[in-house]
């Protein structure tokens with residue numbers, strides 16, 4: 001032991017010793033109550049914080065695994081894959097962004113549609129994947145959604161959509177905005193067939209999805225604390241496409257929870273002449 005080590009107080013000496021390493025991903029922090037949670041506990045509780053009940057985000061396939069019976073389910077529209085019609089480039093090429101998102105998530109686009117059963121009741125479920133470019137709605141999301149609706153109509157099944165999205169996919173420009181009209185038109189077909197359309201709004205549900213079909217469900221369910229935001233007035237495109245629009249009252253920053261938005265929407269509907 002050198003003369004310097006002899007002089008050091010015991011605490012500093014200890015820090016030179018063997019470091020206790022915590023494996024990455026073993027612990028996670030709840031953003032609501034800041035409790036440090038054991039990841040396995042969180043997973044066993046379906047990603048709901050055991051301390052405060054905060055609903056953590058779930059990946060699309062993990063949510064479908066939780067929701068649907070394991071037997072007899074199959075994917076719809078997986079063959080639809082994204083293209084780059086505008087040859088879009090900002091700081092990166094759109095095709096490169098797609099490839100990177102594909103590598104990170106293992107998904108080809110931001111929506112997974114499956115036909116399966118919830119406790120033996122047959123349904124078609126479309127689920128947004130937020131980890132894929134912020135769950136943005138591009139042409140593939142719109143097309144997969146519509147194929148899901150068509151499958152539901154052919155087999156006279158209820159259609160469920162679980163939203164987790166930042167809104168339109170700006171790299172696809174007008175093609176992305178047109179998905180608002182396309183998906184909304186598909187939803188009205190469900191209505192004509194008197195098939196139930198159920199939306200489950202999870203964190204976050206924003207922009208073009210929030211402004212189109214997210215609030216059009218026959219039953220709209222919102223996860224507690226899920227963030228919701230869209231512009232107060234309909235965009236010119238939404239007006240042109242005659243998309244039914246829920247005009248949210250102004251709030252600081254425009255953001256609110258989906259539950260709050262639902263309450264406001266009910267009040268707004270009641271006040272309508």
Ligand SMILES: [Zn+2]
Pocket residue numbers: 030031032033034035049050051052053054
């Ligand atoms: Zn918590």
